[in-house]
Amino acid sequence: AIQLTQxxxxxSASVGDRVTITCRASQGISSALAWYxxxxxxxxxxLIYDASSLESGVPSxxxxxxxxxxxxxTISSLQPEDFATYYCQQFxxxxxxxxxxxxxxxx
Amino acid sequence: QVQLVQSGSExxxxxxxxxxxxKASGYTFTSYAMNWVRQAPGQGLEWMGWxxxxxxxxxxxxxxxxxxxxxxxxxxxxxxLQISSLKAEDTAVYYCARCRxxxxxxxxxxxxxQGTMVTVSS
Numbered sequence: 464a465i466q467l468t469q470x471x472x473x474x475s476a477s478v479g480d481r482v483t484i485t486c487r488a489s490q491g492i493s494s495a496l497a498w499y500x501x502x503x504x505x506x507x508x509x510l511i512y513d514a515s516s517l518e519s520g521v522p523s524x525x526x527x528x529x530x531x532x533x534x535x536x537t538i539s540s541l542q543p544e545d546f547a548t549y550y551c552q553q554f555x556x557x558x559x560x561x562x563x564x565x566x567x568x569x570x
Numbered sequence: 571q572v573q574l575v576q577s578g579s580e581x582x583x584x585x586x587x588x589x590x591x592x593k594a595s596g597y598t599f600t601s602y603a604m605n606w607v608r609q610a611p612g613q614g615l616e617w618m619g620w621x622x623x624x625x626x627x628x629x630x631x632x633x634x635x636x637x638x639x640x641x642x643x644x645x646x647x648x649x650x651l652q653i654s655s656l657k658a659e660d661t662a663v664y665y666c667a668r669c670r671x672x673x674x675x676x677x678x679x680x681x682x683x684q685g686t687m688v689t690v691s692s
Contacts, residue, residue: 495676497678497679501615505684505685506665506667506682506683506684506685507615507665507667507679507682508682509670509678509679509680512680518680550614552615552679554677554678555676558631559605559617559676560617561614561615561616561617563614564615
C-alpha cells in the first residue's frame with residue numbers, strides 16, 4: 464500500500480498566518496490526492512480533491528498543489544475556525560490510504 | 571440536501587455483534603460508491619473498504635475480512651456495516667463516506683456520515 468507522510472505532525476500558528484502542510488507519497492499517485500479537515504468529535508470534511516481543486520463551499524483561502532509524490536495544502540490567512548486536524552488521502556492506487564494527520568493549534 | 575445519517579452509539583460486550591446503518595438522502599443512492607472508514611480513539615483515519623451500491627458487491631481492505639460485512643437495502647437508500655465477534659480493539663468511530671463522482675470507486679470522499687461510536691467493553 465502507498466504510504467503518505469505528512470509534515471509537520473503538529474503546528475502552532477496564529478490567526479492571520481500563512482500555513483503550509485506537506486504530504487509525501489511513497490510512490491507516484493498522479494494528482495489523485497484529497498485533503499480533509501477534521502474538528503474534534505466531527506466527521507472529516509473534504510477541502511481539496513484532485514490535488515488542487517477546491518470543493519464547493521470551501522473558502523478560497525484553502526489551496527492545494529502538487530502531483531506525483533509531493534503535495535501541499537496552504538491556508539493563506541488562518542481564521543479561528545481553521546484550527547483542526549488535516550489529513551491527506553490518495554485514491555490513485557488500491558487501497559486508498561490516509562496520511563497520519565497534521566494537528567494545527569493556536570499559538 | 572445531500573446527507574448521510576448514521577445510527578447512534580453502541581455499547582457492546584466482547585463477542586457480540588453490532589450493525590451500523592448509514593441512510594442516504596438527497597441523491598440517487600445507487601449512483602455513488604459507499605465507503606467505510608474507521609477511526610480508533612485519538613488515532614487517524616483507516617479505510618475499511620467499499621460497497622458498489624449498484625451491484626451490492628463489497629470489497630474489504632486487508633484487516634477487515636471475515637468479521638466485517640457491508641450490505642445494502644436500496645429500497646431505503648441505506649448501507650450497513652456489521653461487525654461480529656467484537657473485540658476491545660474494535661472500539662472506534664465508524665464513518666460511512668460517499669465517493670465524490672458517480673460510478674467511480676477511486677475518488678475523494680465528499681459526503682460523510684456523522685460517525686457511529688462503537689464501544690466494546692465487558
